[in-house]
Structures are given as C-alpha cells and as structure tokens.
Amino acid sequence: MNLFSLTRRKTFARGVHPASHKSTAGTPIRRMPFAPRILLPLAQHIGKPAVPIVSVGQEVVRGQPIARADGFLSVPLHAPVDGVVEAIELRPSARGPWTETIVIRTFEASTQEVRWSEPRDMDALSAREILQAIQDTGMVGLGGAAFPSHAKLSVPEDKPIHTLVVNGCECEPYLTCDHRLMLERSADLMRGIGYAMRAVGARQAVIGIEDNKPDAIASLAAMVPEGGQIRVVAVKTKYPQGAEKMLVKAALGLKVPAGGLPADVGAVVNNVGTLAMLGSLLPQGQGMTERVVTVTGPGIKRPGDYWVPLGTPMRTVLDWAGAESVSEREIILGGPMMGQAVASLDVPVTKGVSGILVFDQRKIQEEEARKRYPCIKCGECVKACPMGLNPSMLGMLAGAREYDLMGTDYHLGDCFECGCCTYVCPSNIPLVQQFRVAKAILRERAQAIHEALAAEQAAAQAELAQVMEHLPIDDESHLTGQRFDFGHAEGEGRKLGGSRHKINPHPTDKP
Numbered sequence: 188m189n190l191f192s193l194t195r196r197k198t199f200a201r202g203v204h205p206a207s208h209k210s211t212a213g214t215p216i217r218r219m220p221f222a223p224r225i226l227l228p229l230a231q232h233i234g235k236p237a238v239p240i241v242s243v244g245q246e247v248v249r250g251q252p253i254a255r256a257d258g259f260l261s262v263p264l265h266a267p268v269d270g271v272v273e274a275i276e277l278r279p280s281a282r283g284p285w286t287e288t289i290v291i292r293t294f295e296a297s298t299q300e301v302r303w304s305e306p307r308d309m310d311a312l313s314a315r316e317i318l319q320a321i322q323d324t325g326m327v328g329l330g331g332a333a334f335p336s337h338a339k340l341s342v343p344e345d346k347p348i349h350t351l352v353v354n355g356c357e358c359e360p361y362l363t364c365d366h367r368l369m370l371e372r373s374a375d376l377m378r379g380i381g382y383a384m385r386a387v388g389a390r391q392a393v394i395g396i397e398d399n400k401p402d403a404i405a406s407l408a409a410m411v412p413e414g415g416q417i418r419v420v421a422v423k424t425k426y427p428q429g430a431e432k433m434l435v436k437a438a439l440g441l442k443v444p445a446g447g448l449p450a451d452v453g454a455v456v457n458n459v460g461t462l463a464m465l466g467s468l469l470p471q472g473q474g475m476t477e478r479v480v481t482v483t484g485p486g487i488k489r490p491g492d493y494w495v496p497l498g499t500p501m502r503t504v505l506d507w508a509g510a511e512s513v514s515e516r517e518i519i520l521g522g523p524m525m526g527q528a529v530a531s532l533d534v535p536v537t538k539g540v541s542g543i544l545v546f547d548q549r550k551i552q553e554e555e556a557r558k559r560y561p562c563i564k565c566g567e568c569v570k571a572c573p574m575g576l577n578p579s580m581l582g583m584l585a586g587a588r589e590y591d592l593m594g595t596d597y598h599l600g601d602c603f604e605c606g607c608c609t610y611v612c613p614s615n616i617p618l619v620q621q622f623r624v625a626k627a628i629l630r631e632r633a634q635a636i637h638e639a640l641a642a643e644q645a646a647a648q649a650e651l652a653q654v655m656e657h658l659p660i661d662d663e664s665h666l667t668g669q670r671f672d673f674g675h676a677e678g679e680g681r682k683l684g685g686s687r688h689k690i691n692p693h694p695t696d697k698p
C-alpha cells in the first residue's frame with residue numbers, strides 16, 4: 188500500500204466547504220422493522236418504469252420479482268417483504284405526480300430471510316453475463332441519481348475503460364450511509380469492485396475517499412488485494428468532491444470534457460454503496476429489497492443510518508426515528524445541497540433515497556426570513572462553481588427569461604445543480620433553483636420542437652402515401668428505382684439526383 192497516496196490531498200478546482208454535520212458516522216447501521224404496508228412505485232429509476240408481473244390478491248415472498256424491466260434502460264422490482272399484493276394503483280410520488288405503485292400488505296410473520304434467490308457462480312460469467320445479472324438485481328446508482336447500474340457499466344466499444352473510479356466521498360453534509368457501508372460491508376465492496384471491473388474491462392480501480400473519513404480509508408487500505416490493481420486515494424474534503432467529473436479529476440488527474448462522460452477519458456464511476464450491494468446480491472442471485480438511508484437533522488430524536496425496506500412509507504421511517512409530528516415543509520430527501528423537498532409524507536422510500544433530513548421549525552423560519560438582494564457582482568459564485576460557469580450572468584439571464592441564451596452562450600447544460608453558487612451568494616439569490624426552472628423550460632421547448640417535427644414528418648409521409656396511391660401503376664419510375672420527394676411547392680417534386688419535374692396529382696390527366 189502506498190502510504191503517500193493516503194496522505195496527499197488530491198482535489199479539483201473551486202468548490203465550497205459547508206459544515207459537515209456528520210454526527211451519525213460513529214453509530215453502526217440499524218435495521219428498521221417492516222411497515223404494515225409497502226408501496227413500490229414502478230418508476231424508481233431513470234428510464235422506463237418496470238412492468239408488474241404479479242396480480243392483486245397474489246401472495247409474494249421477500250426477494251420475489253414482482254415487476255420486470257421494460258427494455259434496456261429499466262430494472263425489475265422485488266418484493267421487500269412476505270405479503271399479499273393488495274393493489275396496483277396510482278399513488279403520490281416524492282416529486283408530486285402520482286405514479287403506478289404496487290401495494291403489498293405485509294404478513295405479520297415476515298422475517299429478514301430473503302426467500303427468493305438463484306445463487307450463481309460469478310467466476311464463470313462473461314462481461315455481458317455480469318451486466319445481465321446486474322440488471323436482474325434491479326440495482327441502480329444509490330448515490331441519488333438512480334440510474335440503472337447495468338446501463339452505466341455498459342460502455343460503448345469505442346471507449347475502452349482503463350479505470351473503475353469508486354466514489355467513497357460522500358461530500359454532502361449530514362449523509363453517512365456510504366461511510367458506514369465502507370466500514371461494515373468492506374468485503375462486499377471489494378467483491379463488487381471486482382465484478383464491476385470485469386464488466387467494463389478495467390485493469391485498475393481507484394477508491395476515492397474524502398480525508399474526513401480516516402477510519403474508512405484505513406479499513407479499505409488494509410483490505411485491497413496485493414498486486415496494486417485496487418488503490419485507495421484520500422481526496423480533500425470539499426464539496427462537491429463526489430461529483431463524477433470532480434472525482435475523476437482528483438483521483439486520476441484527468442479532465443472530462445464539457446458535455447462528456449468519464450468514459451471519454453477511459454473511466455467509469457460507481458458509488459461505494461452500489462458496489463457493496465452488488466458484491467452481496469450478485470453471487471446470491473438476489474434482487475434489491477432494501478437500502479441504507481441516513482435519517483438525521485435537528486428535528487430527529489434518534490438519528491442514524493438504517494437498513495430500510497424499499498417501499499417503507501416516509502411517515503413510518505420518521506415515526507421510528509423519533510419525528511412524529513413533522514410536516515412536509517421540514518423534510519429534504521438526500522443531502523441539503525442537492526436534495527429535494529418532499530411533496531407528501533405518504534410517499535415511500537425508493538431506491539434513490541440516500542437521506543431523509545428533518546429540520547425544525549426554527550431553522551425553516553430562519554431560511555424563509557432570509558431576505559433576497561440584487562446581485563452585487565461580487566464574483567463569489569464564479570469562484571465557487573466547479574464547472575467554471577458564470578452563475579451570476581446565468582442568474583441575470585434567468586431573471587430576464589433568456590433561457591435559450593443561457594443554454595447556447597452560457598453553457599447551462601454543464602451545470603449539474605451542485606448548489607455551490609447559491610451557498611456562497613451574499614445576496615441570497617436562489618441561483619440553482621432558477622437554473623432548474625430554466626433547464627425544465629428548455630427541456631419542454633426541445634420536446635415541443637421534437638413533437639412538431641415528428642408531426643410534420645408524419646403529415647409529409649401521409650401526403651406522400653396519398654400521392655403514390657394515385658400514381659399510374661405502369662409508371663416505370665418504380666421499376667427503375669427512381670424516387671421522389673415532395674418537400675417543395677404542392678404538386679411539385681424532384682427526382683433525387685435528377686431534374687425537377689411536375690407530378691400530376693391526377694394520373695388520368697396527362698401533363
């Protein structure tokens with residue numbers, strides 16, 4: 188083990204240093220009991236929702252597949268409890284819209300035993316088979332993005348991967364679930380790293396851990412196999428050190444191009460939690476039924492990291508952790524920098540929920556009372572932006588609703604909504620919130636243009652079909668392979684590669 192790599196503080200340019208508030212890091216992960224009802228939305232990941240393969244009234248056992256993946260960018264769902272399918276119906280989701288959800292009534296005798304598994308010999312699998320096995324687990328990125336893991340590891344053939352970068356930074360304040368998993372599930376993590384390396388064909392893995400977790404650094408450094416294929420690198424504690432591009436820069440010294448992916452520089456990034464789960468689930472042939480969630484914040488009486496069965500209602504988690512009388516307004520899903528407000532306490536814990544933060548009324552009132560001032564051009568946001576953007580200018584353009592300009596000239600697409608600009612702004616301008624709105628508007632506009640083009644194309648095809656129908660059947664053009672397009676004045680066409688001529692819409696009339 189190269190001790191020098193543990194003491195150097197590698198990092199990226201800019202970023203911020205928020206207070207860490209990681210008071211739960213020293214407490215082992217505890218288990219949360221099963222809720223009487225489990226709510227499993229079919230869309231818990233980026234991509235197409237899963238398709239139910241159970242029916243109402245059917246009994247299921249813990250670990251049993253209950254919904255299948257719908258294509259490549261999709262993952263299956265597995266029952267987290269023994270129980271009976273009570274309904275498949277629309278239920279509220281964390282972001283607000285109602286989504287199709289499988290509701291399971293938990294049997295009182297349900298235990299932790301996973302009663303559905305198909306153990307497999309991982310050593311015998313090819314890279315393609317490992318990817319299929321990963322999809323079968325239903326695993327998604329547990330860092331919060333919920334992107335299907337097999338899709339992330341399916342890199343194009345023209346982008347050879349030399350390094351698997353393992354993200355153990357957990358740079359968001361308050362969150363400690365990854366930290367605890369590195370300490371408690373290190374053997375699973377090492378196995379998962381091995382599987383992922385084989386899946387992408389990487390010859391080495393680098394585990395990047397922020398230097399505020401010396402116990403995790405020491406624990407994993409003691410476990411890396413001989414031969415130097417896997418290294419542990421201590422990176423500077425700085426937000427957003429755990430963002431993919433920042434970590435690749437810090438751990439490998441490689442700059443991912445603007446608009447590109449780590450695969451463009453030969454790297455793939457995976458979160459420690461995801462790999463630890465894969466290291467456990469893959470050889471046992473089991474699906475994902477639970478995840479570790481940090482439940483903390485000033486409004487929680489029993490803060491900690493908990494194994495929470497997927498589908499457990501938020502209200503049940505909060506009751507268990509000692510926050511019985513909170514409202515939606517006090518809760519953030521994820522970390523405070525990038526987390527999202529929750530629309531209702533009746534939504535369940537899903538695969539992408541890494542943290543539930545509960546703030547007390549006083550803190551909320553303080554935040555709401557912060558007065559907003561005009562931009563004073565101090566440049567603090569520019570100094571903080573890890574992507575080298577100009578948040579001040581983007582903010583002014585957002586105020587003027589110049590969304591297109593934000594995208595074309597000021598690279599809004601490169602903003603990954605880390606919130607550093609908002610954090611440092613002395614005028615309390617909600618920059619990142621403005622950028623989210625601008626991006627949503629640009630996405631809607633792009634979708635509208637796409638739909639208009641598709642409609643135009645369909646109309647042109649219909650028109651073409653109509654004209655072709657009226658062409659004389661003894662017209663030799665179809666025998667000689669000549670084709671026409673009708674993108675010109677009505678009734679006028681052009682032979683591809685030939686001269687213009689009139690198409691007679693009434694073939695019985697001679698031109």
Ligand code: SF4
Binds near residue numbers: 602603605608622
């Ligand atoms: S939210 Fe976007 S603009 Fe603001 S600092 Fe982060 S990347 Fe830069």
Ligand code: SF4
Binds near residue numbers: 562563567582613
């Ligand atoms: S930090 Fe705030 S006040 Fe300063 S330049 Fe940026 S937007 Fe303006």
